[in-house]
Amino acid sequence: MLEVTRHSVKQRSDLTFKHNKSLGRHGWLRLTPAYSVKLVKEIIARFPPNIAILDPFSGTATTTLTAAEHGNSALSFDINPFLIWLGNVKCRSYSSDHLALVQDGAQQAIARVPALMKKxxxxxxxxxxERWWSADTLQALAALRTGLVEVFGEPAKDRATGLAWVAFCRLVIETSAAAFNHVSMSFSSETIDHEVEHVTDLYLVILDAVLASSGTQLRGQGAVVAVDARAIPEMGRRFNLVVTSPPYPNRISYIRELRPYMYWMKFLEEAREAGEMDWKAIGGTWGIATSRLNEWGPNGKVLPEVLTDAVGRIAKSDGKNAQLMATYVLKYFYDMHLHLSSLPNVLEPGAELHYIVGNSSFFGNMVDTPAILTASLLMLGYENTDSMVIRKRNCNKALFEYDVTARWPG
Ligand SMILES: C[S@@+](CC[C@H](N)C(=O)[O-])C[C@H]1O[C@@H](n2cnc3c(N)ncnc32)[C@H](O)[C@@H]1O
Known part of the structure; x- marks a missing residue:
């Protein structure tokens, strides 16, 4: 079982993205805030087969892909266009003809690279x-990208050949100086010069691995759609189970880690767009998203008392930007409250919710995420609320991950 008592809680890397690296499609691209397939499987296994599963915060589509592999029908929401694209590429079934077509196209693109290197x-x-790639590596990546566009079309436009682009995304990270083993991404002091032949060979090795894990047919169905989880509309479709991991109130921006993929795939072209996108993201804090907080207010909305208490304590602390951080926490839970109020539009009566979330700390003031979310859930008419610690997130601080659960009446 997942439950553990708080004093005996361990870091449990098997319950993080690290567990997914060797699991076929789940390991194609890493997003450090992704959760573990194992965690999702354990939750799904407690329910009868053929229930409909929703993940309103898709990320790398761990829930939806796990559910589709298990034989369920699943849907996810996200607001990040790259993650929506990636999730759909991961959750599609591919014929052997399609895989051969991608393999063949990649060879054609590589054959064009020597001529393209002169352009x-x-x-x-x-x-x-220049912190990411040396000039030579960048030139080789750019030539390969042009070759792939000539054969397959731009990634953001042509979804059918997504596998070739997933392999390219992996290539840009493998050849970069960035270390992606922790949420606070770091860079090596020096970039490495990769010869063009090495870049194209590595691309083929990665593509082989991607294609090898694409051949298995999914037993169920999964898709990711562009929906803002703060305003979920009625969709003519309802779900029995929600398994999700929303952003945490910890000022981590997904945009930061996703930038290389998003720029290379042309989902992002200007720095300003990243801040605009993060303003829509719950807990987003990139660029303009933080400065906008200065003008933001909750507009008289009634929110749980436990939240206003926590926000008051942060605002009174003597840390730099204490008021701004208090507003950040308030906006995070305000957005989560909006999310939980629009969620019943797509819930079956009796639907069960599992929210994997973390607590956080601002200037020594703990933000008790499970308690605040539980108060929101109860205010909004959910029942059977509960929460349990599932792992410790950090070796020094009292930061934990919880499974916050509830049931929609019915
Ligand atoms: C912690 S990540 C989810 C990770 C996911 N469980 C996985 O395994 O990859 C949270 C996700 O919520 C998305 N998100 C943030 N604000 C959102 C919103 N308003 N509507 C929908 N998705 C949002 C982010 O883009 C991010 O992909």
Whole structure:
């Protein structure tokens, strides 16, 4: 069982994204805030087969893919266009003809690279790009990208050949100086010069691995759609189980880690767009998203008392930007409250909810995420609320991950 008592809680890397690396499609691209397939499987296994599963915060589509592998029908929401694209590529079934077509197309693209190396190819306008790739590596990546576009079309436009682009995304990370083993991504002090032949060979190795894990047919169905979880509309479809991991109130921006993929895939072209996108993300804090908080207020909305208490304590602390951080926490839970109020539009009566979330701390003031979410759930008419610690997130601080559960009446 997942439950553990708080004093005996361990970090449990098997319950994080690290567990997914070797699990076929789940391991294609890493997003450190992704949760573990194992966790999702354990929850799904407690329910009868053929229930409909929803993940309103898709990320890398761990829930939806796990559910589709298990034989369920599942849907996820996200607001990030790259993650929506990636989730759909991961959750599709592919014929052997399709895999052969991608393999063949990749060979054609690579055959064009020597001629393309003599040209001035498009490169992304990623800030400080020289920290990510040396000039030579960048030139080789850009030539390969142009070759792939000539054969397959731009990734954001042509969804059918997504597998070739997933392999390219993995390639840009493997050849970069970024270390993606922790949420606070770091860079090596020096970039490495990768010869063009090495770049194209590595691309083929990665593509082989991606294609090898794409052949298995999914038993169920999964898809990811663009829906803002703060305003879920009625969709003519309802779900029996919600398994999700929303952002945590800890100022981590998914955009930060996703930037290289998003720029190379042209889901992002200007730095300003990243801040705009993060303003829509719950807990988003990139660029303009933080400065906008100064003008933001909850507009008289009645929110749980336990939240207003926590926000008051943070605002009174003597840390730098204490008021701004208090507003950040308030906006995070305000957005989660909006989410939980629109969720019943897609819930079957009796639906069960599992929210994997973390607590946080601002200037020594603990933000008790499970208690605040539980208060929101109860205010909004959910019942059977509960929460349990599932793992410790950090070796020094009292930061934990919880499974917050509830039931929609019916
Ligand atoms: C913690 S991640 C989910 C990780 C996921 N469980 C996985 O395994 O990859 C949270 C996700 O919520 C998405 N998100 C943030 N605000 C959102 C909103 N308003 N509507 C829908 N999705 C949102 C983010 O883009 C991010 O992908």
């Amino acid at each position: 001035d190819n498009w490169t992304p306008r990623l800030f400080n790009i």
